[in-house]
Amino acid sequence: MYLNMFYYIMVPKGGSMNKAGLVFVGISIIIALAFMIPAFSMPGGSVDGAPGPGYFPIIVSVLVIIFAVIQGIVYIKDGTKTFDQTETQKKNRPTLIVTCIGILVYTVLFSIIPFIPLTIVAIVFFNWLYGKKWIPNIVFAVVFTIIVYFVFSKFLHVML
Amino acid sequence: MDWITAFAGVFRPDVFFYLVVGVLSGAVIGTLPGLTATMAVAVLTPISFWLEPACGFAMLIGVYNSAIWSGGISAILINTPGTPASMASTFDGYKLSQKGYSGLALNINTIWSVIGGLLSTICLATVSFPLARFALKFGPAEFAVVALFGLTMMVSVSGSSPIKGLLVGFLGLLFSTIGLETIHAFKRYTFGQVGLLDGLNFVAVMIGLFGIGEILHQIYTSEREEKIVQAEVKTKGQMPSLKLMASLAPQNLFAAVVSIIIGAIPGAGGDIASIVSWGNAKRLSKFPEEYGEGSVEGLSVTCTANNAVIGGAMTTMLSLGIPGDAVTAILIGSLMMYGMTPGPMLFIENRPFVLTLIAQMVIANFVILIFGLTTSKIYPKLLSVKKTTLWVVVLFCCFVGTYAINNSTTDLIVMAIFGIVGFFFKMLDLPNGPFVLGLLLGGLLEANLRRTLAMTMGSYSIFFTSPISVTLLIIAIASLFLPSLIAKARKRFATGK
Numbered sequence: 321m322y323l324n325m326f327y328y329i330m331v332p333k334g335g336s337m338n339k340a341g342l343v344f345v346g347i348s349i350i351i352a353l354a355f356m357i358p359a360f361s362m363p364g365g366s367v368d369g370a371p372g373p374g375y376f377p378i379i380v381s382v383l384v385i386i387f388a389v390i391q392g393i394v395y396i397k398d399g400t401k402t403f404d405q406t407e408t409q410k411k412n413r414p415t416l417i418v419t420c421i422g423i424l425v426y427t428v429l430f431s432i433i434p435f436i437p438l439t440i441v442a443i444v445f446f447n448w449l450y451g452k453k454w455i456p457n458i459v460f461a462v463v464f465t466i467i468v469y470f471v472f473s474k475f476l477h478v479m480l
Numbered sequence: 481m482d483w484i485t486a487f488a489g490v491f492r493p494d495v496f497f498y499l500v501v502g503v504l505s506g507a508v509i510g511t512l513p514g515l516t517a518t519m520a521v522a523v524l525t526p527i528s529f530w531l532e533p534a535c536g537f538a539m540l541i542g543v544y545n546s547a548i549w550s551g552g553i554s555a556i557l558i559n560t561p562g563t564p565a566s567m568a569s570t571f572d573g574y575k576l577s578q579k580g581y582s583g584l585a586l587n588i589n590t591i592w593s594v595i596g597g598l599l600s601t602i603c604l605a606t607v608s609f610p611l612a613r614f615a616l617k618f619g620p621a622e623f624a625v626v627a628l629f630g631l632t633m634m635v636s637v638s639g640s641s642p643i644k645g646l647l648v649g650f651l652g653l654l655f656s657t658i659g660l661e662t663i664h665a666f667k668r669y670t671f672g673q674v675g676l677l678d679g680l681n682f683v684a685v686m687i688g689l690f691g692i693g694e695i696l697h698q699i700y701t702s703e704r705e706e707k708i709v710q711a712e713v714k715t716k717g718q719m720p721s722l723k724l725m726a727s728l729a730p731q732n733l734f735a736a737v738v739s740i741i742i743g744a745i746p747g748a749g750g751d752i753a754s755i756v757s758w759g760n761a762k763r764l765s766k767f768p769e770e771y772g773e774g775s776v777e778g779l780s781v782t783c784t785a786n787n788a789v790i791g792g793a794m795t796t797m798l799s800l801g802i803p804g805d806a807v808t809a810i811l812i813g814s815l816m817m818y819g820m821t822p823g824p825m826l827f828i829e830n831r832p833f834v835l836t837l838i839a840q841m842v843i844a845n846f847v848i849l850i851f852g853l854t855t856s857k858i859y860p861k862l863l864s865v866k867k868t869t870l871w872v873v874v875l876f877c878c879f880v881g882t883y884a885i886n887n888s889t890t891d892l893i894v895m896a897i898f899g900i901v902g903f904f905f906k907m908l909d910l911p912n913g914p915f916v917l918g919l920l921l922g923g924l925l926e927a928n929l930r931r932t933l934a935m936t937m938g939s940y941s942i943f944f945t946s947p948i949s950v951t952l953l954i955i956a957i958a959s960l961f962l963p964s965l966i967a968k969a970r971k972r973f974a975t976g977k
Contacts, residue, residue, distance in 0.1 A: 370934030
């Protein structure tokens, strides 16, 4: 069930462009409200007429809500299917989802696990996911990681 | 004397080395379909921060010019533009290749791209200084209107739907309010994260949207087993003669002028310039029937046009602080990371740097000329690289590059989130451009708007009484109608093909 929910959230399904579009409209309105509500409790403007820190976010949030509503109406009025998932896209959907999860996991682990082992494992994983054979995969992962490490760490002095 | 110093500075061994590295990287990335000039500059920008400004910008200028030029290579050899700016080069370039003139087509691409680039650099050198001097008269009210003018371009970079563009653009503006605000240094929406005090890292957002987002989209939509088409290049006896070059000069000069103007308009890029120039040249040509069938003239104007856009885009970027396209938007972010703010004050406070940058544009074009004319044979090999290998390389360059900006995992998280957002934008046909414009110009607009209101005791009347402000407002309103005019022109030229 949770995986199905994730599928629905991750990829707009065939023929449901407007539904996915409406989800985007809804998220836009939620984001606008999330910016607008705290803005009302920010300090007010100064006596010289300069508006306070909440002035700009409130105006922009209102504009976001207005255009989100207009776009929502456009999506509802436009009943035609504007997006159909192709066979290739259906086939690639699991790869896409695993790639997204992989990106997020790598990002989280970046500050916990040392760069070289983490990156070698991650590259081997992604290459395996994209169908690369094992030996070229491992050779590529090791060589690429070491090159990147030396260029950034030794040459550009980035703390990896 | 200043110019001599600037040109001499480019030939400093370290600066020249990074310029060549930039040209080579741009050539590789631009040639490969799916990897755009924007992605190239976004991915390499973090590396440039670890270098001194002259070296860092030498690399970025090299990448920018080179990627636009090399986009034409795959357009000519495999009928697939390496970058959107080279779309029109497929019309005649591929036909020339099919007729056995691939070497001639590649040489035409190199020579006229370089000429286009050089002509637009001359424009940059001559127009940007007076424009910046004029912009020195601007106060906060005028700068607020300039930012507003830049934001009206949200409509022109919106593609088919202006409403979607405006919605996404306003979301960008909203996200620009994260961090310490400029007037009272009040913390907004930072959730206690020190990494967010300076706002969302612009480069991390760009790498996410244009790098990760693009790769995710390719993973979802491409055939994994798909191999890029093998091409063959014949080089013997395919150098264009001086007579041929001279006969092509008038059309190309006209194309360069039109493209420089298009480049200076925020939101209108190389794709529009090359299609418009191709259509113009066809209408004015003595042999219009050859267009689309392998016309050397047709190919040359598209090559001139897409590189001529660069100088125009750089002119508005440097002198007014408004990005002409997505690449110049990233370059603004890079300048800011170096502590320089694009706009008229850059020409006062960092004049030697501006001169160096212009000199780098000139030298980069000469490096492209030499490199392009001597390396035609290697491109078929480059085009046979597997997509899956490129995905992994680009993904990890994005990771390491983003982390390298500030050694910050917050930036990595921002990049990863905006990568997924970029994918959804592509799938939902939402334009990235307006979001970037909003994020970039939000700070400029808010700070100057609030400063103006502080100066006028809360009155908005100054926007309608200052002559410069009124003029800029009229231009901003007029520019709202530009997209429909461009769309009409596009349609007209497309049907003309």
